[in-house]
Amino acid sequence: MKVAVICGSHELYLDEKALADQFIIGVDRGAFHLLERGISPDLAIGDFDSVTPEEYDAVSQATRELIHLPCEKDETDTEAALNLALQRGASEVTLYGALGGRIDHTLANIRLLLQFVKKGLYVQLVGEKNRLTVLSKGEHHLEATAFKYLSFFALESTVTHLTLKNVKYPLVNYTLAQDDIRCISNETLGADYQVKFESGYLLMISSCD
Template sequence: MNNRIIICTGGQLGSWTVPLIHPGDTLIGADRGALFLVQHGFTPDLALGDFDSVTPEQLELIRSNSRESLAYDPIDKDYTDTELAFRHALDQSPSEIVMLGALGSRFDHSLANVHLLKLALEKGIKASITDEHNTITLAEIGTTELHQSDYSHISLLPLSEQVTGITLHGFAYPLHEATLQIGQSLGISNILADPVGTLTVRTGILLVIQSKD
């Protein structure tokens, strides 16, 4: 049974987005992300946000083509629209959460959305941010498998102040018991030499960014 939630939010979206949405996915549209879903023939299971980036006519289109909608006051709320959607998704205890449109021209929003991945990590829920050029996940204590894909470059950056015991197998540039601290670029632009590589972490949390030009 598919228990994956797709959150479509208001950053950079395009034709690349549509093939990433699979039959059976639960769809949450945050603000303008809901409009994107509706305009591309999808029916959001939930549309939410303050909807300050859509016109009244577009908002009516969203409401009339969504199974449920929740409107929030743009001033009297503690979370961004994306975080509201993400927290709602976490409450459903899905097998996976994928955020689309979570990266864009507003770096503050993009970085905040990356930080949301930690909320899923704490609950043991697989979560990622994907766009046309990147897919971003987190890795913590233990071993993670990484597979060759269209996202050919793999960069590792510490999300916690320090990450220790980083060991890479199957990579062009292997590491053994390495330590990364915030402010270092040692982990940028590695590639897989084997179809499947492994990443082991002893302490801390790593951002794993798989990217392509």
């Protein structure tokens, strides 16, 4: 099951065409912003401390299922939404509205990519000009998109034997440490490309101008 999680502001980017085939979760105020765009989420979750009583009523009436979380808790609303998606059988999650804004929230959302790839759930953060995901060890054949710029960063530990094929700047068996920024601003060549490594977790950022 493909799931879209929306947790952003008025300026959030949405691929509304892709949403048609996905189970939609609105997180806190993200649920209300979906309603403003004429989209009723399948589920709304959050502590809803960022909506007015009137907005909360609108969300509760338009949403098929609503889960109201306490304001004081150990996990963020977005983390709770991802855990719920995993529990309900999600195989892939696209997370909108998780980039920009407060830097601590953005960094926390990037850390969620790492947390959930360890649980076997592929999560992608999508904005208007950036897409982020974390890859686990192995061989990945990836499709080139309009987001042609590629940057790679080691997360948590060193990434070993990193090989990049069919990109502007190929790489073979490179050791990428956490403080190494050599793998920034590569480019796709308009066709599928390959990322392969033997250990660690790799943050991949695809960007466009």
